[in-house]
Amino acid sequence: MKIIKKISSLDQLKSFALDLSKCLEGKEIILLKGDLAAGKTTFTRFLVSAIDPESEDQVSSPTFSVMNEYETSRFPVYHIDLYRVKDFDFSDVLGHGLIVVEWADKITNLGNYPVVFIDIDIVDENERIFKVETKNADYLEECLK
Ligand SMILES: Nc1ncnc2c1ncn2[C@@H]1O[C@H](COP(=O)(O)OP(=O)(O)O)[C@@H](O)[C@H]1O
Ligand SMILES: [Mg+2]
Secondary structure (H helix, E strand, O other), rough: EEEEEEOOHHHHHHHHHHHHHHHHOOEEEEEOOOOOOOHHHHHHHHHHHHHHHHOOOOOOOOOOOOEEEOOOOOOOOOEEOOOOOOOHHHHHHHOEEEEEEEHHHHHOOOOOOEEEEEEEEEEEOOOOEEEEEEEEHHHHHHOHH
16 A cells, blocks of 8 residues: 655644554554655654653654664554664564664565555655555554545
8 A cells, every 4th residue: 555645744744643553553663764854753753652642752863872662551662763774683673562763775674564664755844745655554554544
């Protein structure tokens, strides 16, 4: 499945994250592509708050830490930033929680886990185009309309 969404404000981004959060089971891999300031970290922050409102303010960019782990009431979230990383071994986290990857351009082999590819284009200061594709994840479709 492939959808294209125009996101014209942070409020729209928040409601997109909320919609998606409702279908997540905690084993998906969300691969975020997009230039600096596209909104990868902001989307992740909204998504984690949508999964568990109590977990707000946990999310910060893992640029230096490479991986941050967040506790939520539903499942752990592994937030990974591959900007400075050539190879990352996903085997410790695959299947143990939701995985969200920034600068995901380099990833190929993730087995049969459900994957959401999100490619963000910057239109202007407040507007983004989100191109969303899924693999092994038909159950997410109703939350991505
Ligand atoms: N519609 C939008 N979607 C995403 N970010 C937006 C939007 N409008 C403005 N922004 C701003 O763009 C910046 C995105 O930064 P960030 O999430 O750190 O990007 P990245 O992680 O992709 O480098 C934030 O300052 C955010 O407030
Ligand atoms: Mg970022």
